[in-house]
Amino acid sequence: MHRYILRRLLLLIPVMLGVSFIVFTMMYFTPGDPAVMMLGESAPEHEVARLREELGLDDPYLVQYARYVKNAVVHQDIGQSYKTKRLVFTEISSRFPNTLKLAGLGVLVAVILGVPTGIISATKQYSLFDNIAMVLALIGVSMPNFWQGLLLIIFFSIKLGWFPSSGFDTFSHMVLPALTLGTSSAAIITRMTRSSMLEVIRQDYIRTARAKGQVESVVINQHALKNALIPVITVIGLQFGYLLGGAVLTESIFSITGVGRLMVDSIKSRDYPIVQGGVLFIAITFSVVNLCVDILYAFVDPRIKSQYK
Amino acid sequence: MLKNKKLLVLLSLVLAFAMFAVGCSKPADQGNVDDPAPVAKDTLVVGQGADAVSLDPHATNDQPSSRVSKQIYETLVNQNEAMELQPGLAESWTQIDDLTVEFKLKQGVKFHNGEELKASDVKFTLERALQSSHVGHIVGTIDKVEVVDEYTVRVSTAEPFAALLAHLAHTATGILNEKAVTDGGEAYGQKPVGTGPYKFSNWVVGDKIELVKNDDYHGTPAKIQNIVIRNISDNTTRTIELESGGIDIAYDIQPTDVKRVEENTSLTLLRDANLATTYIGFNAAKAPFNDVRVRQAINYAVDTDSIVEAVYQGVGAPSKGPLGPNVWASNQNLEQYGYDVDKAKALLAEAGYENGFKTSIWTNDNQQRMDIAEIVQNQLKAVNIEAEVKVVEWGAYLEGTAAGEHDMFILGWVTVTADPDYGLYALFHSSQHGNAGNRTFYANPEVDKLLDEARVATDVAAREEAYKKAQEIIRNDAPWIFTWDGENLAGTAKNVKGFKQHPAGHHKLFTVYFE
Numbered sequence: 001m002h003r004y005i006l007r008r009l010l011l012l013i014p015v016m017l018g019v020s021f022i023v024f025t026m027m028y029f030t031p032g033d034p035a036v037m038m039l040g041e042s043a044p045e046h047e048v049a050r051l052r053e054e055l056g057l058d059d060p061y062l063v064q065y066a067r068y069v070k071n072a073v074v075h076q077d078i079g080q081s082y083k084t085k086r087l088v089f090t091e092i093s094s095r096f097p098n099t100l101k102l103a104g105l106g107v108l109v110a111v112i113l114g115v116p117t118g119i120i121s122a123t124k125q126y127s128l129f130d131n132i133a134m135v136l137a138l139i140g141v142s143m144p145n146f147w148q149g150l151l152l153i154i155f156f157s158i159k160l161g162w163f164p165s166s167g168f169d170t171f172s173h174m175v176l177p178a179l180t181l182g183t184s185s186a187a188i189i190t191r192m193t194r195s196s197m198l199e200v201i202r203q204d205y206i207r208t209a210r211a212k213g214q215v216e217s218v219v220i221n222q223h224a225l226k227n228a229l230i231p232v233i234t235v236i237g238l239q240f241g242y243l244l245g246g247a248v249l250t251e252s253i254f255s256i257t258g259v260g261r262l263m264v265d266s267i268k269s270r271d272y273p274i275v276q277g278g279v280l281f282i283a284i285t286f287s288v289v290n291l292c293v294d295i296l297y298a299f300v301d302p303r304i305k306s307q308y309k
Numbered sequence: 310m311l312k313n314k315k316l317l318v319l320l321s322l323v324l325a326f327a328m329f330a331v332g333c334s335k336p337a338d339q340g341n342v343d344d345p346a347p348v349a350k351d352t353l354v355v356g357q358g359a360d361a362v363s364l365d366p367h368a369t370n371d372q373p374s375s376r377v378s379k380q381i382y383e384t385l386v387n388q389n390e391a392m393e394l395q396p397g398l399a400e401s402w403t404q405i406d407d408l409t410v411e412f413k414l415k416q417g418v419k420f421h422n423g424e425e426l427k428a429s430d431v432k433f434t435l436e437r438a439l440q441s442s443h444v445g446h447i448v449g450t451i452d453k454v455e456v457v458d459e460y461t462v463r464v465s466t467a468e469p470f471a472a473l474l475a476h477l478a479h480t481a482t483g484i485l486n487e488k489a490v491t492d493g494g495e496a497y498g499q500k501p502v503g504t505g506p507y508k509f510s511n512w513v514v515g516d517k518i519e520l521v522k523n524d525d526y527h528g529t530p531a532k533i534q535n536i537v538i539r540n541i542s543d544n545t546t547r548t549i550e551l552e553s554g555g556i557d558i559a560y561d562i563q564p565t566d567v568k569r570v571e572e573n574t575s576l577t578l579l580r581d582a583n584l585a586t587t588y589i590g591f592n593a594a595k596a597p598f599n600d601v602r603v604r605q606a607i608n609y610a611v612d613t614d615s616i617v618e619a620v621y622q623g624v625g626a627p628s629k630g631p632l633g634p635n636v637w638a639s640n641q642n643l644e645q646y647g648y649d650v651d652k653a654k655a656l657l658a659e660a661g662y663e664n665g666f667k668t669s670i671w672t673n674d675n676q677q678r679m680d681i682a683e684i685v686q687n688q689l690k691a692v693n694i695e696a697e698v699k700v701v702e703w704g705a706y707l708e709g710t711a712a713g714e715h716d717m718f719i720l721g722w723v724t725v726t727a728d729p730d731y732g733l734y735a736l737f738h739s740s741q742h743g744n745a746g747n748r749t750f751y752a753n754p755e756v757d758k759l760l761d762e763a764r765v766a767t768d769v770a771a772r773e774e775a776y777k778k779a780q781e782i783i784r785n786d787a788p789w790i791f792t793w794d795g796e797n798l799a800g801t802a803k804n805v806k807g808f809k810q811h812p813a814g815h816h817k818l819f820t821v822y823f824e
Contacts (some may be wrong), residue, residue, distance in 0.1 A: 032704020
């Protein structure tokens with residue numbers, strides 16, 4: 001198991017190199033000069049040239065990339081923002097706690113809503129509850145986050161005055177964004193739990209358990225659920241990883257300073273170092289979340305553990 | 310065992326509920342309902358659409374940063390809300406000769422770090438600004454800064470430059486303290502030191518900037534103890550935050566939200582003409598737009614009144630010429646082209662395009678500009694011009710229009726100094742083609758001559774005349790469809806008093822108080 005984890009962590013190195021190269025290439029060939037973006041539409045030519053030189057943008061493409069990798073590996077320095085001159089690491093790490101909280105709470109809401117609903121829907125297939133749950137799930141998946149966020153703000157912030165409409169300082173600030181994010185993920189988790197459970201409860205060992213006279217709740221919770229959980233955990237992991245990359249729209253609607261908004265702003269202003277650092281960061285968190293999910297499998301299903309060598 | 314499990318579940322539930330209750334309760338500083346007397350509000354919360362980039366005035370030239378810097382720094386001279394020049398850190402100034410102005414500094418002015426303001430700080434600031442790629446062009450005409458004595462400084466230009474004082478009122482020329490800048494090093498932009506009525510206190514990057522009243526301020530002290538300037542990028546959210554009481558002032562209310570704010574009895578909407586103009590430019594270096602008749606025809610074929618009504622919901626006004634009414638020497642006697650399809654058709658026929666032609670309208674992904682593009686596209690059909698709307702991402706847009714790849718394009722300009730030199734030279738002088746500002750590639754030797762003359766003229770009346778004449782020629786040459794003169798829209802809570810909008814957009818907050 002340890003060797004497996006170590007191997008997976010080592011695999012991160014080529015992933016990071018690959019990701020950084022692709023992002024660097026894409027940003028380099030995207031039209032739009034960072035110097036012009038920073039100086040605005042009225043910048044005289046000589047000032048653009050001066051800034052390009054300051055930022056080292058006149059060097060050939062591979063020289064710039066090699067310098068980036070060298071600084072990252074030798075000096076553990078992934079550069080500073082063109083725009084604010086702050087370190088890329090500082091810019092990202094100062095925003096990450098908000099993103100982590102938002103993603104964590106979003107997934108929590110999703111799991112609390114999604115897993116039980118999925119289980120009940122599966123065990124009472126085609127019942128009224130199942131039908132309502134599936135319709136709601138469909139709405140949840142289809143409803144755009146920004147619209148749902150605005151509806152929640154109008155109802156809970158303006159009409160009822162229960163929760164603030166923007167900011168991210170206290171728990172009350174987090175309720176609406178977490179609900180916005182959580183409900184759409186919940187819909188996906190509900191559907192996944194339901195279909196996975198449906199598959200499991202039709203298997204022979206469940207019939208055997210029932211034949212033994214086992215109480216239904218034990219059959220579902222102890223025999224079926226554990227086996228049905230593997231795909232559900234995968235989906236939860238993917239959702240969490242995805243949300244850690246920044247839920248841009250939710251962050252914008254609720255004015256949350258998270259990684260997603262930083263990335264979008266930086267792409268718009270061609271702040272290459274931040275985009276580069278941000279994508280690397282997202283790649284790492286996504287890989288780590290995936291690894292955690294794989295490790296979690298082993299605890300849920302001991303048969304999988306034996307495959308981790 | 311089972312009992313323990315139940316207990317654990319119960320405890321967890323209680324804990325979760327307690328956390329929720331604590332989280333939902335209002336923060337302590339919002340006052341307790343049991344308090345006998347309510348504490349006077351001493352924090353003004355302002356919402357704007359982006360976080361500041363840097364509070365080093367030479368490291369950036371963006372509006373959100375200027376709006377914060379305005380409270381921290383002071384310039385040698387000020388422009389008030391009527392754009393009139395007033396003493397700032399310089400209590401008086403004298404024009405020594407055509408090239409030199411001598412400034413007498415106010416004495417006893419302290420920077421936020423306790424240092425006293427000296428002429429050497431002015432020299433340091435202006436020379437540093439000249440080296441900046443962000444704001445160098447604002448002070449670019451300055452040739453020499455000379456310290457006469459501790460409180461006297463002379464600023465010289467290489468050739469006469471009439472707009473010098475207006476440029477020295479720009480927030481980018483806020484006077485810095487040499488020691489603070491040197492001590493601050495690379496991080497100076499995150500711990501600014503000025504002489505202004507507010508001192509920098511804290512910056513939660515991407516979220517908010519906190520300022521605190523400067524008790525040693527040399528002028529009229531600020532009325533509110535603390536200011537929080539929040540970054541609320543979503544326009545709707547910013548208005549909602551104002552409605553729900555989360556902020557006291559919201560900058561840049563959108564035209565679509567005007568009615569909502571106006572109708573809300575607990576809010577006040579401020580509307581003031583600003584220095585911005587939006588235009589639809591032609592690439593005059595390219596056929597068919599190299600023919601003035603085609604450009605004029607399209608001016609007649611586009612109904613700018615309907616654009617202002619539909620896109621800006623009546624906010625602002627259709628432009629008459631290249632300069633808005635707030636800019637000094639703006640020629641408001643120019644005749645608006647007006648909507649006249651027959652005239653447009655006649656001009657096109659004269660130019661040999663009676664059957665129209667195919668073209669494109671470039672815009673960035675700004676919703677209002679995209680709407681304008683669609684309206685223009687539709688209106689041009691009446692004169693057989695088939696225009697394709699191309700929405701181009703901002704970076705690519707600036708690059709493409711600077712390189713002259715476009716046909717028609719939509720862009721804006723803010724004449725921040727309110728001096729016509731700023732609003733005409735970069736946009737219409739033939740030396741400024743491309744990135745520098747003249748993206749229409751318009752060239753007219755007569756306009757060049759007038760702009761050059763007015764730039765160096767010291768006689769006010771002569772300058773005014775030259776600029777008015779230049780505007781008239783530009784209006785007739787029609788390198789633009791003169792579209793929209795903007796308006797600043799801000800919403801405030803009813804109890805916010807003393808707030809006035811500055812046409813350039815960087816509003817003073819030190820005159821604001823709560824009623």
